Amino acid sequence: MHIDLGDKVAVITGAGRGIGRDIALSLAREGVHVVACDVNSDDIANVTSELAAIDPLSLGYTCDVRDAGRIAELLADAHTALGRIDILVNNAGVVGDAPIDELDESTWDVIQDVNVKGTFLMCKAVAPYMKKQRAGRIINAASFAAISPRVRSVAYATSKAAVAHFTRGLAGELGPWNITVNAYAPGMIPTQMNHFAELPDDKQSELLDTLTLRRWGSTDDIANLICFLASDQASYITGSLIDVSGGKLATQIPSEAYHTD
Numbered sequence: 001m002h003i004d005l006g007d008k009v010a011v012i013t014g015a016g017r018g019i020g021r022d023i024a025l026s027l028a029r030e031g032v033h034v035v036a037c038d039v040n041s042d043d044i045a046n047v048t049s050e051l052a053a054i055d056p057l058s059l060g061y062t063c064d065v066r067d068a069g070r071i072a073e074l075l076a077d078a079h080t081a082l083g084r085i086d087i088l089v090n091n092a093g094v095v096g097d098a099p100i101d102e103l104d105e106s107t108w109d110v111i112q113d114v115n116v117k118g119t120f121l122m123c124k125a126v127a128p129y130m131k132k133q134r135a136g137r138i139i140n141a142a143s144f145a146a147i148s149p150r151v152r153s154v155a156y157a158t159s160k161a162a163v164a165h166f167t168r169g170l171a172g173e174l175g176p177w178n179i180t181v182n183a184y185a186p187g188m189i190p191t192q193m194n195h196f197a198e199l200p201d202d203k204q205s206e207l208l209d210t211l212t213l214r215r216w217g218s219t220d221d222i223a224n225l226i227c228f229l230a231s232d233q234a235s236y237i238t239g240s241l242i243d244v245s246g247g248k249l250a251t252q253i254p255s256e257a258y259h260t261d
């Protein structure tokens with residue numbers, strides 16, 4: 001199978017670092033004109049210059065996904081420059097772990113606003129462009145927490161379950177325009193969001209024991225899935241929540257296969 005994404009235009013939120021940065025660079029290497037956005041202006045400046053070395057038509061914007069005005073502005077600007085918007089990856093996200101008696105209302109609000117409302121605002125703003133083209137791909141970052149919440153992380157898990165359900169509803173709405181809407185559920189990818197790779201060895205080992213493929217995920221594992229979902233070959237997949245977690249819920253006690261004595 002040969003995936004050809006050449007000359008498509010993709011908007012990626014939270015592209016300044018971590019998984020989003022790798023998605024942006026991977027799509028650019030596949031010939032996509034990338035519109036990278038992030039709330040962190042230093043990070044987006046760095047990624048924008050990395051992208052420019054791959055594709056001089058790529059663009060970078062500082063944008064908070066909670067800001068509908070800024071979203072409208074950047075999409076109009078990118079559309080004027082590049083002529084279309086084929087792909088939207090709603091990758092931006094925040095986490096905030098705390099037991100419920102220590103979970104502030106403000107933390108709850110920020111997590112729902114960035115993860116859920118930010119996804120909604122981006123989709124609402126991009127839909128008219130995709131409808132006019134009668135084609136589009138919207139790909140939303142959910143999480144394994146959408147299926148199985150982690151203890152002391154109810155705000156995050158709730159937000160990601162909402163993203164998964166929003167994805168299904170929007171897939172129904174936009175299907176008639178040949179726009180697919182999917183979500184993906186990464187398991188454990190060490191990034192600045194979770195600092196997994198910096199945990200003590202015994203803690204890392206404990207977490208790895210929950211995975212059928214007993215290794216951390218890489219940002220490439222996610223970027224590869226995004227390239228596929230963005231491609232013509234994925235044109236019959238919509239409304240799905242795709243598990244990219246190394247089999248986190250595939251088996252009951254996956255560590256039994258690794259610790260044999």
Ligand SMILES: NC(=O)c1ccc[n+]([C@@H]2O[C@H](COP(=O)([O-])OP(=O)(O)OC[C@H]3O[C@@H](n4cnc5c(N)ncnc54)[C@H](O)[C@@H]3O)[C@@H](O)[C@H]2O)c1
Nearest residue numbers: 014016017018019039064065092093141143188189191193
């Ligand atoms: N890393 C994992 O194991 C994992 C697992 C499941 C889901 N996810 C999801 O994948 C996505 C990326 O995660 P990551 O690990 O790369 O995290 P990260 O914290 O390294 O990166 C998140 C990016 O989003 C940006 N961002 C945050 N708030 C924003 C806002 N209001 N507007 C625009 N950009 C904003 C940040 O500046 C950052 O660049 C998130 O949605 C996360 O919930 C990650």
